[in-house]
Amino acid sequence: MAFSFLKKNQTGSDETKSLPEVLPKHVAFIMDGNGRWAKKRGMPRKYGHREGAKTFHDITRYCRSIGIKNASFYVFSTENWKRPEEEIEAIMDLLWEYLNDCDEYLEQEVRMIFIGDKSRLPERIQNRMKELEEDSKKYDKMNLILAINYGGRDEIVYAARQLAEKAAKGELDPGEITEEMISDHLYTREIPDVDLMIRPSGELRLSNFLIWQCAYAEYYFTDVLWPDFARSELNKALNDFAGRGRRFGGI
Ligand code: IPE
Ligand code: IPE
Ligand code: MG
Numbered sequence: 001m002a003f004s005f006l007k008k009n010q011t012g013s014d015e016t017k018s019l020p021e022v023l024p025k026h027v028a029f030i031m032d033g034n035g036r037w038a039k040k041r042g043m044p045r046k047y048g049h050r051e052g053a054k055t056f057h058d059i060t061r062y063c064r065s066i067g068i069k070n071a072s073f074y075v076f077s078t079e080n081w082k083r084p085e086e087e088i089e090a091i092m093d094l095l096w097e098y099l100n101d102c103d104e105y106l107e108q109e110v111r112m113i114f115i116g117d118k119s120r121l122p123e124r125i126q127n128r129m130k131e132l133e134e135d136s137k138k139y140d141k142m143n144l145i146l147a148i149n150y151g152g153r154d155e156i157v158y159a160a161r162q163l164a165e166k167a168a169k170g171e172l173d174p175g176e177i178t179e180e181m182i183s184d185h186l187y188t189r190e191i192p193d194v195d196l197m198i199r200p201s202g203e204l205r206l207s208n209f210l211i212w213q214c215a216y217a218e219y220y221f222t223d224v225l226w227p228d229f230a231r232s233e234l235n236k237a238l239n240d241f242a243g244r245g246r247r248f249g250g251i
């Protein structure tokens with residue numbers, strides 16, 4: 001089954017003309033504003049999630065085509081369980097639908113990596129995630145990182161527990177724990193730190209997304225709501241990033 005839609009805001013074939021020469025190695029997206037997008041149209045929130053999922057599909061394809069090596073997307077946070085059950089169910093159903101329509105990523109040699117605590121997710125979703133990770137692990141054109149039941153603090157706790165277990169077994173001296181070792185025990189262990197973090201919808205916060213990995217990220221905020229986030233919006237963010245002076249504490 002292939003997606004048979006074209007985003008209304010998709011630009012023409014010359015869309016890549018305005019791209020900068022140097023691209024970030026890792027771009028992260030907080031896909032926010034779906035609910036407000038629907039509300040503005042007098043529609044239920046789940047309608048906004050469906051539109052947001054279409055944007056997700058289009059932006060992932062675009063990232064792959066322009067040569068972004070690592071693209072992360074915040075799909076569902078550890079805090080999102082606070083939402084009404086009906087909305088959570090709609091999001092899980094949509095997720096299930098999309099996880100069953102990933103052939104194109106595999107054809108495009110995209111590796112899919114799921115980060116977050118999978119254990120709280122419905123079993124069929126957990127199984128599908130494992131299958132996709134397994135089927136795509138040989139690919140290296142782009143890492144598509146999907147954060148589902150993900151929380152940055154939860155991830156650091158997960159890393160701390162693994163290191164503590166090793167220390168308890170005598171395999172590790174606590175005094176010798178390094179930043180690198182912590183990075184190596186995060187869900188993102190194989191992924192470089194975030195270079196560019198993009199948050200649409202006008203909110204100016206991380207909401208617990210990749211907090212360790214964003215220590216030296218550049219941030220790009222826009223008022224555009226995620227369902228309206230077109231390829232041209234990503235071009236703007238990439239150009240903005242290209243003009244930033246990154247010093248990492250140096251001069
Ligand atoms: C982001 O959109 C999607 C998820 C958190 C799953 P929201 O649902 O948070 O949309 P707003 O912020 O209420 O507009
Ligand atoms: C962040 O958006 C989570 C995802 C996009 C999955 P939220 O809408 O949950 O964040 P807050 O509540 O505005 O911080
Ligand atoms: Mg939100």
